[in-house]
Amino acid sequence: MISASVQARISLSRTKQFALWLLAFAIITVIWVGGELWPWAVKAPKELSWRIESLGSCTSVRYCVTGFMKWLVGDESYVFPWTFKEFTRTIAAGIEIPYQFIKSLLAAGFTIPLGKGESWQTPPLSWLGITIVMTWIAYRLKDWTLALMVFLCISYITIFGHWESATITLSSIAVAVPIGVAFGISVGILGYRYPSFERAITPILDLMQTVPIFAYLVPVLFLFGFGPVSAITATVVYATPPMVRITMLALQTVPTDIKEFGKMVGCTKRQMTWRVLIPSAKPGLMVGVNQVIMLSLNMVIIASMIGAGGLGFDVLASLRRQAIGEGLEAGIAITLIAIVVDRLTQAWAAQAPELHSESNSVLSGRTKFLLIVFTVLAITTTVGFALPIFAQWPEVWEFTTGQFWNDLVKWININFFDQLEAIKIFILLNILKPLKLFLLELPWPGALILLGLAGYQLGGPKLALLVVSLASFILITGQWTKAMITVYLCGISVVFASIIGMTIGIVASGSTRLKKAVLIFIDTLQTLPSFVYLLPVVMLFRVGDFSAMVAVVLYALPPAVRYTIYGIEQISASLIEAAKTSGCTRIQTLTKVQIRLAWPEIMLGINQTVMFALSMLVITALVGTRDLGQEVYIALTKADTGRGLVAGLSVAFIAIITDRLISAAARRRKQALGMG
Amino acid sequence: MSESEAILNCQNVWKLFGKDAERFLRDESNIDDASLSSAGLIGAVRDASIEVVEGEIFVIMGLSGSGKSTLLRCLSRLIEPTSGVIEFEGENLLEQSENQMIQIRRHKMGMVFQHFALMPHLTVLGNVAFPLEIQGVDKKHREERAREVIELVGLEGRESYYPRELSGGQQQRVGIARSLSVEPKIWFLDEPFSALDPLIRREMQDEFLRIQSVLNKTIVFITHDFNEAIRLADRIAIMKSGLIIQIGTPEELVLHPADDYVEEFTNDLARSKVFSARAVMREKSSDIVSGGSVLQSVKIDDLAGDLIDSELPFDVVDSEGEVLGVITREDVINVLVNKTT
Ligand SMILES: Nc1ncnc2c1ncn2[C@@H]1O[C@H](COP(=O)(O)OP(=O)(O)O)[C@@H](O)[C@H]1O
Numbered sequence A: 001m002i003s004a005s006v007q008a009r010i011s012l013s014r015t016k017q018f019a020l021w022l023l024a025f026a027i028i029t030v031i032w033v034g035g036e037l038w039p040w041a042v043k044a045p046k047e048l049s050w051r052i053e054s055l056g057s058c059t060s061v062r063y064c065v066t067g068f069m070k071w072l073v074g075d076e077s078y079v080f081p082w083t084f085k086e087f088t089r090t091i092a093a094g095i096e097i098p099y100q101f102i103k104s105l106l107a108a109g110f111t112i113p114l115g116k117g118e119s120w121q122t123p124p125l126s127w128l129g130i131t132i133v134m135t136w137i138a139y140r141l142k143d144w145t146l147a148l149m150v151f152l153c154i155s156y157i158t159i160f161g162h163w164e165s166a167t168i169t170l171s172s173i174a175v176a177v178p179i180g181v182a183f184g185i186s187v188g189i190l191g192y193r194y195p196s197f198e199r200a201i202t203p204i205l206d207l208m209q210t211v212p213i214f215a216y217l218v219p220v221l222f223l224f225g226f227g228p229v230s231a232i233t234a235t236v237v238y239a240t241p242p243m244v245r246i247t248m249l250a251l252q253t254v255p256t257d258i259k260e261f262g263k264m265v266g267c268t269k270r271q272m273t274w275r276v277l278i279p280s281a282k283p284g285l286m287v288g289v290n291q292v293i294m295l296s297l298n299m300v301i302i303a304s305m306i307g308a309g310g311l312g313f314d315v316l317a318s319l320r321r322q323a324i325g326e327g328l329e330a331g332i333a334i335t336l337i338a339i340v341v342d343r344l345t346q347a348w349a350a351q352a353p354e355l356h357s358e359s360n361s362v363l364s365g366r367t368k369f370l371l372i373v374f375t376v377l378a379i380t381t382t383v384g385f386a387l388p389i390f391a392q393w394p395e396v397w398e399f400t401t402g403q404f405w406n407d408l409v410k411w412i413n414i415n416f417f418d419q420l421e422a423i424k425i426f427i428l429l430n431i432l433k434p435l436k437l438f439l440l441e442l443p444w445p446g447a448l449i450l451l452g453l454a455g456y457q458l459g460g461p462k463l464a465l466l467v468v469s470l471a472s473f474i475l476i477t478g479q480w481t482k483a484m485i486t487v488y489l490c491g492i493s494v495v496f497a498s499i500i501g502m503t504i505g506i507v508a509s510g511s512t513r514l515k516k517a518v519l520i521f522i523d524t525l526q527t528l529p530s531f532v533y534l535l536p537v538v539m540l541f542r543v544g545d546f547s548a549m550v551a552v553v554l555y556a557l558p559p560a561v562r563y564t565i566y567g568i569e570q571i572s573a574s575l576i577e578a579a580k581t582s583g584c585t586r587i588q589t590l591t592k593v594q595i596r597l598a599w600p601e602i603m604l605g606i607n608q609t610v611m612f613a614l615s616m617l618v619i620t621a622l623v624g625t626r627d628l629g630q631e632v633y634i635a636l637t638k639a640d641t642g643r644g645l646v647a648g649l650s651v652a653f654i655a656i657i658t659d660r661l662i663s664a665a666a667r668r669r670k671q672a673l674g675m676g
Numbered sequence B: 001m002s003e004s005e006a007i008l009n010c011q012n013v014w015k016l017f018g019k020d021a022e023r024f025l026r027d028e029s030n031i032d033d034a035s036l037s038s039a040g041l042i043g044a045v046r047d048a049s050i051e052v053v054e055g056e057i058f059v060i061m062g063l064s065g066s067g068k069s070t071l072l073r074c075l076s077r078l079i080e081p082t083s084g085v086i087e088f089e090g091e092n093l094l095e096q097s098e099n100q101m102i103q104i105r106r107h108k109m110g111m112v113f114q115h116f117a118l119m120p121h122l123t124v125l126g127n128v129a130f131p132l133e134i135q136g137v138d139k140k141h142r143e144e145r146a147r148e149v150i151e152l153v154g155l156e157g158r159e160s161y162y163p164r165e166l167s168g169g170q171q172q173r174v175g176i177a178r179s180l181s182v183e184p185k186i187w188f189l190d191e192p193f194s195a196l197d198p199l200i201r202r203e204m205q206d207e208f209l210r211i212q213s214v215l216n217k218t219i220v221f222i223t224h225d226f227n228e229a230i231r232l233a234d235r236i237a238i239m240k241s242g243l244i245i246q247i248g249t250p251e252e253l254v255l256h257p258a259d260d261y262v263e264e265f266t267n268d269l270a271r272s273k274v275f276s277a278r279a280v281m282r283e284k285s286s287d288i289v290s291g292g293s294v295l296q297s298v299k300i301d302d303l304a305g306d307l308i309d310s311e312l313p314f315d316v317v318d319s320e321g322e323v324l325g326v327i328t329r330e331d332v333i334n335v336l337v338n339k340t341t
């Protein structure tokens, strides 16, 4: 009886829901058909602007931001005891000085003035010395396998002639990481101490992690000008948020016992933080440090757009010259550095627990270690004065596969041009164009209604309100059309990536060996800098929407694969056995049981895919899309802060809208399956 | 126990977890389980009053969740009581400023934790010296003192070990040494042996009694194990859902349990280990001839052998030799077979 009435209620609300959607579609159709009667509703509105005399040039969101930034760097902004300009100059000096020092040490050598306009140029640290030291450190931290890996990675960089670029890149990383870590820990401590501060920064951190990186290159560039300082600042801004989060979490999860112990021995607040909490939270904090390093390396190429030299610049330059081989090589060098640094820091964090030492030697282990490192570097570098081969890997021994790749692409383009072109045109005409047209024709009030309705159904009125107001921001800042192109490119790429990713995931789940292989493969794929995906794609398909889509699909594939595998893995073996004993065929087990139960997990994977796709989409602006990404990119080249920020925020808002909607849907699905 | 003897005096202490606890306590006239839960509050400690006397081992016993830890933390103000008075050495702790509290905790309180709460990155020596380091004692003196206490707890030779290289029992010895390094006036132990397995627990209890016989500290000791309480306590407070049900010596609890709840605990207890001669003795009438004498504090378990062998009852005497009563074979047998007197 009861279940019958519940059934009735559910089906009633189903009908009601259905009716709502029907109504929404009816309204949209009416708006669209009667287009001529209300042109304002069909055509996306221009940016909302106002004219208020007292506000001066602040006549729209975009101009207000730009105006504010101009005021900020002007001479009247006494925000601090000094003007803002003095403030930024101090920061710049604080970054510039250590950067120049490390760069001289690793890459350029020091120039020592001898007076009378003469100077003496020292060589940088010897490549040989650094290779030996790094290999030895890897051995000390873990084992010969790691040592060998480190040695091979460094050798690749040397032999392929990327040593100098790599050291320049490392110099900026070496400055960015400590700043990011220190800043992240400090903010994290504040957040831990003052819960209200934590509540205030959490949404800011959320936003920082969804705004495309390009968007804050613009204000940074505006404040610090083109050069390594800007690049390092942007890197810090990008890499710090996870450190803040991890610090807060690590401090919160220090056992209560330890915190009480700290109080009981009468620690002051400062002692509590530095003597009790931070040491106890060290393992967690190390994860954060690793994150900062990895994210900084992620930024290498993008940072080179605002003045970081090194490997990032090499990739970017190759991309502009369409030199696939060189770009690929430099990109791989970045990846190898990331892998080496990642493995080394992980090995350091996971070092065998400290044990008591019985030895009573005069030199402690650490002093000995530093002494050896210093000696090796000093000897190899000094010998470099006499034997240049110690100072620099001879150019004649350098090796490149650039020509091979260029030839390969040329060969493919000559022999398979028609086939490639046919595929491209087919997909363009039959899938991309119609969808683009549909989204561009969709009247904006209709889109808002649909979004609101979806939000309401999945998460109630609050979600509906959030979704609609975020979308309205895009509307009133006049970016509707560009946003729709972003949505279209992102949507279509996500669909492709999800289909391909899920297929791979499902197939791989069939065998443990295959699964492992696939996981390793996508792990590697994910460490490749996103720009590297663009290179072959542009070479094969030239610039345009299609190339952008292919690059985005490639980049966004890993999460779809990973979550599918994970979701299927999670299903208990007994359920599958039950399905088998009840006579399901393999296909039936897969479709009726596995995919269905793994669905919430897969949805989260798709959510991640969307996030990846959006971040890649901004980068594909380089290959000529006409979406928000392009808007950000143009703003960057013109150092137009307002334009960049508004477009960047719009991308972030699209990301947030999708994220909230999909997460809500996944949650509901999980509950329906009784798993939440 | 007269007022003046009590070093720690806690009067009508309440701790309610939840929103608007203070207002609730002020405005509500009858506070019971029902009114608390309808206000969404947890009555972790309800109207607790205890007095801890210099040099005694005061045990707080109760099942898990009965509010023992909360009460203990109120005593050191790690948790701010919702209301009540806590006097330590004659001063109200609740009126001390934050800095004064830091000083009091640094110099007068020591605490041992259930899960040891050792600092993983410090050696045994570093851990034990840590409280002194926080006070700013110089390295030479703090390490000297740390070595003393490490020796006291029997860990000499392990000074340079890290906590993770030690067994649970050894780790708690470090915890004990650390809490003693500052020579606290009052020593708090929150279920110090509960995380250890039974054999080690037993060993640690003996060790604890040995240390106490040397140091003679004032101790508040928490346990959920009634046997442990009986073994160690001079006096026991029994807690149940935030309330202190009864305070008394082990014998008082067994002889006159305040309610069924307390009696329940005492039921499967070997009474001969709890009862002293004094608790079982009867009045000596002039016609009784005694065959020997025992000290009033001797436990039945320990005097049973002699008394049962003897034909005659024994006199029970105090430390001055004054005869207080007499104890018969029958009395002892009654205790041994767990018959209530
Ligand atoms: N910080 C807190 N917030 C809310 N409730 C708490 C808190 N600490 C303890 N409690 C509750 O107070 C009661 C007593 O806890 P506790 O003193 O830890 O008991 P015990 O130490 O006897 O096991 C329990 O019901 C516990 O859930």
Ligand SMILES: [Mg+2]
Residues within 6 Å of the ligand: B068, B069, B070, B191
């Ligand atoms: Mg407890």
